Amino acid sequence: MTSRKKEKYHFILDAALKVIAENGYHNAQVSRIAKEAGVADGTIYLYFKNKEDILISLFRDRLGDLVQLFHDSIQETDSADEALRKICEIHFTQLETNVNLAYVTQIELRQSSIELRKAIGEVVKTYIELIEKVLRQGIDAGLFHADLDVKLTRLLVFGAMDEVVTSWLISGRKYTLASQVDKTVDFFIRGLKA
Amino acid sequence: MTSRKKEKYHFILDAALKVIAENGYHNAQVSRIAKEAGVADGTIYLYFKNKEDILISLFRDRLGDLVQLFHDSIQETDSADEALRKICEIHFTQLETNVNLAYVTQIELRQSSIELRKAIGEVVKTYIELIEKVLRQGIDAGLFHADLDVKLTRLLVFGAMDEVVTSWLISGRKYTLASQVDKTVDFFIRGLKA
Amino acid sequence: MTSRKKEKYHFILDAALKVIAENGYHNAQVSRIAKEAGVADGTIYLYFKNKEDILISLFRDRLGDLVQLFHDSIQETDSADEALRKICEIHFTQLETNVNLAYVTQIELRQSSIELRKAIGEVVKTYIELIEKVLRQGIDAGLFHADLDVKLTRLLVFGAMDEVVTSWLISGRKYTLASQVDKTVDFFIRGLKA
């Protein structure tokens, strides 16, 4: 893709994010996204295979960045518990900073169907595997319980954080997510400690 | 309602559950549900206001029963940790027993919108408040950490269990949910202990 | 028909008149009429062939009475101009007295279809022929223009009165119809005079 093309590609993703966040998934018509992006309806199809492809791309693009952030951040940490804290901190603060993204990923895109949810699943899987990796490190370092079921625990950790974010959104964001990091991680650490 | 009417009402809900589970939410046309229930399309509308009303009723009816189960069960327990174990056990085994219900509530009905999601929200809220109640009991009994944030922790507990069920379904139910109860509850208890 | 049957027959017609007047033709469902009449839906079909038959019967029954009134009244008059005045007076005052009937015949029933409109046409035809008869009497008595086209003029007279009633209804009945009789008849008489 030329840089011009790249530009329009991102315009469309930005537009999709905004339109879905503002109007909800069921009112995010392709024509609306096109209008918001400042292109013709047909132009969308020069960059994306179909509507679902927009959403999948949006998800991959934005959450991919996020997962990369996780990877980068835990490189810099020494201990598993610090890594876990870092993960939770990024998870919460990034979504708090990008409310549209939070809203779209936690609420709206879950209404979508098969293909998209597979794509979501894949991105989430990467993230969950990252959590698993940290858990293993913690066990290996003797920090976490030796007979922890990592396949299960990674779900418990992810599910717990995911629910906190969703609940925060639904409640109308009356408090900060950042303020929930310490208490959340403390609960995890205690649950995991050797 | 006469008993005959009640009967048909439940036939339709049963049919809806089966059709959604088998065909997915977006292929659960009213006519399909009617056919499965053995009634005419129009008959549906003698029992339900509209399509969404079927789903809301389905949710209320089936999950309401479940929440009642939770309430009843923890009456019989003495300690908060036993209550928590009971909750997780019922949560997992009930959904394991009713796979269609699990599939529909965890995967399919989340695609629906506004009214239904409000209804889902209300049932889930009742459940989450039940968890909170157990947490408070544990704190009062000196069993759980005194400075636990119950509003946060109830989300962590619910979110963790919810994710385990969803993941089990998506994975194709290759293991039993019942086998995950102990490990899950142990994680919670350790995280909560005073 | 027994007297009991007759009674229920008229209950249903009364109910139909009321329901149409209050809810409009398109919201006058058979079930609503049945409820208003205090009978079951199915009972309607013991007295009427179908929905249209209710409306036709309603029209025949009520407007038939009216046409009879016209006939009776002009028997008592000596001159054609007096007969014409009488006709207009009855036309206006009867509909002013029975607003529901006026509303239903002038506004609502005109929305109906073929069969009903044929029936309306027949009743109206009787009335128009009555007007024609009066016109002929006037001509024969040397009171009205000798070369009047009676087939045309009866329409002019009926159409003019009909429009006055409809307009009065649509305007919200802000004035009395009775007050329009003299001016209306004067216009006719001048137009007809030899």
Added chain:
Amino acid sequence: MTSRKKEKYHFILDAALKVIAENGYHNAQVSRIAKEAGVADGTIYLYFKNKEDILISLFRDRLGDLVQLFHDSIQETDSADEALRKICEIHFTQLETNVNLAYVTQIELRQSSIELRKAIGEVVKTYIELIEKVLRQGIDAGLFHADLDVKLTRLLVFGAMDEVVTSWLISGRKYTLASQVDKTVDFFIRGLKA
């Protein structure tokens, strides 16, 4: 609108007029109109908000032209009685020339409801006000009766003409409307003369 768009807009209105005239209001499905217009069903909705909007537009478009004709024609007349004659002549000959239009406006569109009837009411009101204007001119010129009630008389005149047209249609158009103009106007003039 480009000229191409305008063209299709009028194709659809033409089709609607034809379909309603041939099949009656209740059998004038959107799909039938679309087929007659040679466009896809969905295309209709690029030009009209909904089905009622087609009918309202049809009425406004066609009857608006007619009312304009009335306005133009009476500009050229000197006396009120000539103006009245011109109005009746146009009224009768235009509808005689456009039988479909006559049929649709006199018979079919009166079956429709609320919005459409409001729109009809507005167009008719303009016409009735035009008649009133002519009546006033006649009074001012000393041609018509000084104490004429113009608000009433305009209805008598319009109602009379309207009934003649409707009756002519229902009768199966066995005579010409044009042949009724003189006799109709003579009746009016005699009724109005000072």
Added chain:
DNA sequence: AATGAATGAGATTTCATTCAT
């Protein structure tokens, strides 16, 4: 590369009528 007018499949819901009780 870009446009945007045109396409057309597809599903919910209403309500007059029936018929077993």
Added chain:
DNA sequence: AATGAATGAAATCTCATTCAT
């Protein structure tokens, strides 16, 4: 005679996608 639960046909409108320009 009366009931009223059940029937099922039928039509509007939306919106993702295409393709001629």
